[in-house]
Amino acid sequence: MNNGLFSRASCSFLCFLFCLSPSAAAPADDARDLFELMNNRFSTLSSLSYTVNRVTTSGKQTVEEKWDLKHKDPEWIKVEYFKPLHRHLVINENSIWEYIPSAKRALKTDLEAMPQEKRMETIMSILTHVSVDGLRLGSYSNLLGRVSSVSQDNGNITIVHGRNPKFVVHADREKGTLIHYDLYDEAGDLVMQTKASQFIKVGPDFWFPQDIKALYRTDKGLIKSQISISNIRVNELLPDELFQFNPPEGVEVISP
Helix, strand or coil, rough: CCCCCCCCCCCCHHHHHHCECCCCHHHHHHHHHHHHHHHHHHCCCEEEEEEEEEEEEECCEEEEEEEEEEECCCCCCEEEECCCCCCEEEECCCCEEEEEEHHHHEEEECCCCHHHHHHHHHHHHHHHHHHHCCCCCCHHHHHHCCCEEEEEECCEEEEEEEEECCCEEEEEEECEEEEEEEECCCCCEEEEEEEEEEEEECCCEEEEEEEEEEEEECCEEEEEEEEEEEEEEEECCCHHHHHCCCCCCCCCCCEE
C-alpha cells in the first residue's frame, strides 16, 4: 500500500462524482499511462526518507509500529524500528544487516554471492514488513486487461473502473498520486482498500500523503491500518556511510 481517511474530500467533491465525463483515449491505454505515472514517479528520486506510525487492528488485537526509513538510489536502504521492538535494518550492495540492540545480536546476509533473482527475492521479503500500501499502485499488469472505463470528474481526479473481478482506482493525474484503491473478489466482496489524504508537496512536482487508511479482508476477519507519515524528504544528499553497519563491541554476528 495511504483523516477520517475513508473520506478524501468534501461534500462538493462527492457531488462531482455523479458528473463524470468519459476519457477520449481507449480505456486500457489511458489506464496504463496513469498507472505508469503513479509508479514511475518514484524512480526519479535520488533519495527518499520518511517516518511511519502504523496502528493495525485485527479483532481485539491492536499493534502499534513506528519506523524511520531512508532510501538511496539504487537499492541502499536503512530502517530504524522504534516500535514494537527497537532494531536496525541496513541494506547495501553487499549485505543485509539486521541488528537488535537489546539482544546484542546481528544477523548478516551476504548478497554478493547471490544470483540476481535470489538477491531481489531476499531483499523484497525483508522489506515487506515496512511496505506502506497506498503510496503507489504496485504491480498493475493484471489490472489492465480488466479495465472497463476511465472517467474524469470536474476536478483533477481520474477514476478507473475494472471488472472480473471489480476494482476501482481514484488518482490525481496532475500530482501523479494514488488517492483511493478498492479491490474486490469474484463474489463482489471488498478484499482490500486504501485511502490516502493530507498530501503535501515535498519536492518539485512531487506530492506525498501524510495519512493513509488501509483495509484488508482475511479468513479471520477485517484488518484495519491507520498510517501516519511524517518527516518526508526527497533528494537529500545521504552519505554512503549511513548505509554501512559496523557491529558494536560485544555484539554476536550470526548468519542465516
